[in-house]
Amino acid sequence: MSYTSIPLTVKDFDDVRRGICFGCGCNCGYIAYLKEKKIIDVYGDPLNPNNIGSLCSKGITLCQQIPYNPLRVKNPLLRRNGNEWEQVGKEQVIAWIKGNIKGRVGIFLDRFTDLIDYKVAKRITENIYSDAVYLPFRASSLSPQQWVNKKLILMFECEPVFSEVMATRWLVDAFEKGSYIVTVSSRYTTAPSKAKKRILLKPPLVIRFLEDLTKAVRGEIVNNPLKEEIEKIAELLRFMEGSSLIVIGDVLLHSPWKNNVFKALKKLRSILKVDYSIVGDVSNQEIMELPRFLEDVEKLDSLIVFGNPAVYMNENLIQVLKEKPVLHFTLFPNLTSNCASLVVPTLLFQERDFFGYRSSFGSSFASKVIDPPENSFCLSDIFPLPHVEVPENSSLPFIEHWEENFSSAFVEEKGVYLLFDRVLSEEIGHWSLWTHELSPQQEAIMNGKTAEKLGVKEILNIGDIKLSVKISSNIADDTVFIPFSFEETQPFGSGVRIGRLIKRKGYRIEKL
Ligand code: SF4
Structure with a gap:
């Protein structure tokens, strides 16, 4: 073209x-x-x-x-004597790697790494981790452009405006064409504003709803206060299966109920031709997820890290990280840089040939648009691969053909739940004043009823941390929503990292 x-x-x-x-x-x-x-x-x-x-x-x-962005890291920086940093060149970076990246090596990949980085990482170690959710099946059975023709769209704890932004456009077009949209979520956001039916529930009840919907479609007895609603939607699904779509947000997969979601979706797809999309940061290449990374950090001898995994760590793990040889590839000097031994500026997707693999809708390729900045590298500049092929798009099976035996977790419905999810500024967005301004503060957001139940007015205490409270009727009962893309070293307004707030390491939902 x-x-x-x-x-x-x-x-x-x-x-x-x-x-x-x-x-x-x-x-x-x-x-x-x-x-x-x-x-x-x-x-x-x-x-x-x-x-x-x-x-x-x-x-x-x-x-x-x-x-x-003037805040970008411009040169490799080697830590000397505690907190002093020395600017070094590529030769010194390579020499440091030879001397320090050895033993049991762990590599943590972020959203701005591509399939070549992944392949290079695979040659270095088997211990590859990431903050994405690993899906060994296709994340989506159709593209967002095809959402537009769906007559029935069921959305579970997802807000594409915060994850797959442009997909919202196709959702709005589906709404304009008269699609019957049902949202089951713990927050009212853009997607529920287009829905004909909005069901506001705390996260475990969203899971219960999805599980019970699967039961109802299979004709099994449902024991749920929303039984009538569930049976109506099940009937609609049976009636309009080919014109229906289920969209699921990745936050549900960063919880102990990941397998519950997979199981429910797998069962639904085995009996109905309903389409599905799992939106958010997902990987179609095999990686170990955050809980495993946080568990393994102590056992690793040296690390190569992209992004900002330190935000998921508590104080003990931060200390562990500081004591290891850590090579950090980054765009900005974030919390992880502050724990690393050597910080190397890396490249954005428009500064290199980029083979995306972290995508809900299939991998794709883009070639360099602008010249890379001097002294910035990607992993393959330091560990070259002998031969690189443009990868084929994913040939993964659909979820119903994915052969896996797994067990569901118990869904504890009682109590107040903390939910950590996206807002308009994500991690990188906080380094740009423009996008940071879209959501500049980290607050604990809850409705009046929950605040009364918890006995909080202006401040919520979580351990020794105090968060400002914002009251909003857009949040489900018994739910406290906290945006998770904040950390202590952000330039335009810092926040508290998720690792200090959550007890179950690597998850985004837990009981308060
Ligand atoms: S972040 Fe980029 S790919 Fe995603 S919706 Fe925005 S413009 Fe499109």
């Missing part, structure tokens, strides 16, 4: 490039206008079927602002 012949920008430019955004799994196409090799404007690519001309605020920030 060729570029549009009419420039979309009114700014003066001397070059134009097309790229793919990897800010989430929607993989929107963008057109970048450059002046003297610098991006001066970006627009959504009208020829890309994923976004047909739109870009979201996160994508614009990532494509246009983050490459030139």
Whole structure:
């Protein structure tokens, strides 16, 4: 496909490039206008079927602002004598790696690593971890563009505006076409505002609802206070199976009930032709998830780390991390950098050939749009792979064909639950004033009834931590919602890292 012949920008430019955004799994196409090799404007690519001309605020920030963000790490920094840092070159980085990355090596990959990084990591060690959820089956049976034609859409604890942003566009189009949308979630957000039926429940009851819906579809007896509602939706599903879609947010998979969700969805898909999409940060390559990483850190001899896994650690684990040889690839000097031995600036997806694999809707490839900054590296610059092939898109089975024996966990319904989930600024967004302003504060958000039950007014105490309370009727009873993309070293307003707030390491839902 060729570029549009009419420039979309009114700014003066001397070059134009097309790229793919990897800010989430929607993989929107963008057109970048450059002046003297610098991006001066970006627009959504009208020829890309994923976004047909739109870009979201996160994508614009990532494509246009983050490459030139003055807070980016610009040179490799080696820790000397406690908190003193020495600027070093690539040769010293390689020498340090030879001397220190040995023994049982662990590699932690983040959203901005690609399939080549993954393959390189595999050559170094078997211990590959990530903050994504590993799905050994297809995360989605259709693309978001196909959501638009679904007549019945059931959404469980998901808000695409916070995860797969552009997918919301197709949800809104489905709504405009008269789709019957039902949301079952612990927060009212954009998706429920388009729903015909909004059911507000605390997280364990969302799981119960999904499990009982599966039972009702199979004609089994349902024992649930929302029995009537569940049986009605089950009837609709049976009636409109080919035109139905179930969307599930990844936060439910960062809980002890991950297998409950898989089991329910697997059963539904084995008896009905209902489509499904699991939205959020998911990996189609085998990785070990956060709880396992946090369990293993002590046993690892040295680590290569991308992103910011220190936000999931309590004080003890932070100390453990500080005592190990840790090579940290990063865009910004975050909490993990502060615990590392050597910090290396890394590349954004638009500064390299990028083979995305963390996506709800299938992997894809994009080539370099702008020149990489000097002294920044990706893993393959330091550990080159002899031969790299453009990977095929995923050939994984659908969930119902995934052969796995697993057991469900007990769903404890009583009590007040903490829910840690996304808001508009994610981790990288807090390093840009523009996106940080979209959600600048970390608060404990709950409804008046829950606040009364907990006896809190302005402050919620979790252990020795105090969080400001915000009262909102958009939160389910017995639920306290806390945005998790905050940490102590953010520049425009810090917060408390999830690792200090949650007892069950690596999860995002737990009983208060
Ligand atoms: S929806 Fe996702 S892929 Fe599209 S512009 Fe936004 S962050 Fe990028």
